[in-house]
Amino acid sequence: MDFAAIFGPLLHILTTPYLLGLIVLAIPIGMFFGAVPGLGGKLGIVLLIPFVFGMDPLAGAVFLLAxxxxxxxxxxxxxxxxxVPGTGPDAATIVDGYPMAQRGEAGRALGASLGASGFGGVIGALFLAMMLPVLRPVVLSFSPAEFFLLALFGITFIAMLSGRSLIKGIAVGFLGILVSLVGLDPHTGSQRFTFDQLFLWEGVSVVAAVLGLFAIPEMLALGVKGGSISEVEGKAHRYDIRQVIEGIFDVFRNWWLSIRTAILGAAIGAIPGLGGDAASWLCYGHAVQSSKNPENFGKGDVRGVIAPETANNSKEGGSLLPTLFFGVPGSSGMAILIGAFVMLGIQPGPHIALTGMDLVWSLIWALALANFLSIFVFLAMAPMFSLLVYVRGALLIPFVLVLAFLGAYLSEAAWQNMVMLVGIGVLGYFLKKYGWPRPPFVIGLVLGAIAEDSIHKALAIWGPTFFLRPLSLVFIAMILLTIGAYIWRQYSADPASKEVHYDI
Incomplete structure (x- = not known):
């Protein structure tokens, strides 16, 4: 192993104030684009491309990636x-993060998110570094057959998130799958349920759907309830920093879950076409599935914050691999990043393994440093953020609703998404009011489109025999084990644990 080739770029970044300064500057900018619903990393890259035009290729790439x-x-x-999810993949964090804020543990949830994000980002970068020699054949072995079964595997997690009523969870999940079918048929080009509306040709906006499903009902409920988001009043301000630190320690108390979801998120990120939504929900489902007390999830379990947040950041390291070496974007954000790289004079592709490994290692270390340094930036701000849950709802509701409508519009620059936001918001309100779980809808919406596209391609290439491919058999076994584990857990659960339901 050539340690000089691996650690030389790290030393170069650390000893070059210009590069280190760009990373430090990029961190609060990236957090801003994440914290404002509807903006996200893709829009951030697009808006920052003019500022990096003409920069040194390494400096520009490091800044955008950080x-x-x-x-x-x-x-x-x-x-x-x-x-209110800042970005689509952050929707999974709501399921347990928001209930923690409601019971006065916003600081702890933010701390857990911070620690998990930093940990996941560093692990994702290290995963990419370690797997460079062996991951190429694995990535190339994934075909539409494996995509379909992986999506199906994720859909089985609907059972884990259905609470006390499996029927309700499956019904909401299938509603999400039906909504995912809206748009142009990916193979024939014919319109499906678009009502001749151009903005529906590409399907229902996931951002608008998630904002409608979670933000609108929560603000309506807060307006009806009155008071503040936190249901625990009078928390002393001095405890907030302690809560944040406790949340960071929670990541290391659950170190095995953190490592598993970080590696799983990075592996999912390395598979082109799945994206961050799939990574966060699959890792959240894994956390529920592997827990000894799954009934705690959905009620404010810190593990429900750690799992998706670890995956959200670790998958960036994984998605960088196909982006750089195959010129195939590992996520939608990486697709825009490819364009920025080309503009900077960096041409992704297999040749980079021979002539551009210095650049590859520089980007890997920039990814790790950005996630590590973000801990300290976030740590300074988290106690102030955590106090917002004690602000009166009458002051917060207009602000949050404006953010939600702005996010729905900015996601695709279509005013019709704001109308859709209201419609799905009404649906979300009644689901919340009558105790129907909402996360299965998002799982169905995100994974339904992947499953449909993949099964058409798999049948066209292999016919029904694609189920007999070696990797396909592995995924089929995983699906059967997941269903079996759920049935066994329900059968062996005591009456008290059967009374669980997920209120988010």
């Missing part, structure tokens, strides 16, 4: 405090 790497760290702030 900014994009910490977007989800900022996205956890509105998810936890207001139940």
């Amino acid at each position: 900014m994009h790497a910490v977007v989800h760290t900022g996205g956890s702030v509105p998810s936890i405090l207001f139940g």
Whole structure:
């Protein structure tokens, strides 16, 4: 192993104030784009491309990647405090993060999110570094058959998030799958449920759907309830920093879960086409599935914050691998990043393994440093953020609703998404009011489109025999084990644990 080739770029960044300064500057910018619902890392890259035009290729690439790497760290702030996802993948954080804020543990949830994001980002970068020699054949072995079964595997997690009523969870999940079918058929190009509306040709906006499903109902409920988001009044301000530090320690108390979800998130990120939404929900489902007390999830379990936040940041390291070496974007954000790289004079592709490893290692270390340094930036701000849950709802509701409508519009620059936001918000309100779980809808919406596209391609290439491919058999076994584990757990659970339901 050539340690000089690996650690030389790290030393170069640390001893070059210009590069280190760009990383430090990129961190609060990335957090801002993550914390404002509807903006996200993709828009951040687009808006910052003019500023890096003409820069040194390494400096420009380091700046954009560092900014994009910490977007989800900022996205956890509105998810936890207001139940409004900063970005699509942050929706999974709401399920347990928002209930923690409601019971006066916003600081702890923010601390757990911060620690998990930093830990996941560093692990994701290290995963990429260690797997460079062996991951190429694994990534290339994934075909539409494996994509379909991986999406199906994620859909089985609906059972884990259904609470006391499996029927309700499956019904809401299938509603999400039906909504994912809106748009142009990916193979024939014919319109499906678009009502001749151009903005529906690309399907229902996930950002608008998630904002409507979570933000609108929570603000309506807060307006009806009155008071503040936190249901625990009178928390002394001096405890907030202690809560944040306790949340960071929670990441290391659950170190095995943190490592598993970080590696799983990075592995999912390395598979082109799945994206961050799939990574966060799959890792959240894994946390529920592998827990000895799954009934605690959905009620404010800190592990429900750690799992998706670890995955959100670690998947960036994984998605960088196909982006750089194959020129195939590992996520939608990386697709825009490829364009920025080309503009800077960096041409992704297999040749980079021969001529550009210095650049690759520089980007890996920039990714790790950005996530590590973001801990200290966030740590300074988290106690102030955590106090927002004690502000009166009458002051917060207009602000949050404006953010929600702005996010729905900015996601695709379509005013019709604001109308959709209201419609899905009404649906979300009644789901919340009558105790129907909402997370299965998001799982169905995100994974339904992946499953549909993949099964068409798999059937066209192999026919029904794609189920007999070696990797396909592995995923089928995992799906059967997941269903079996759920049935066994329900059968062996005591009556008290069967009374669980997820209120988010």
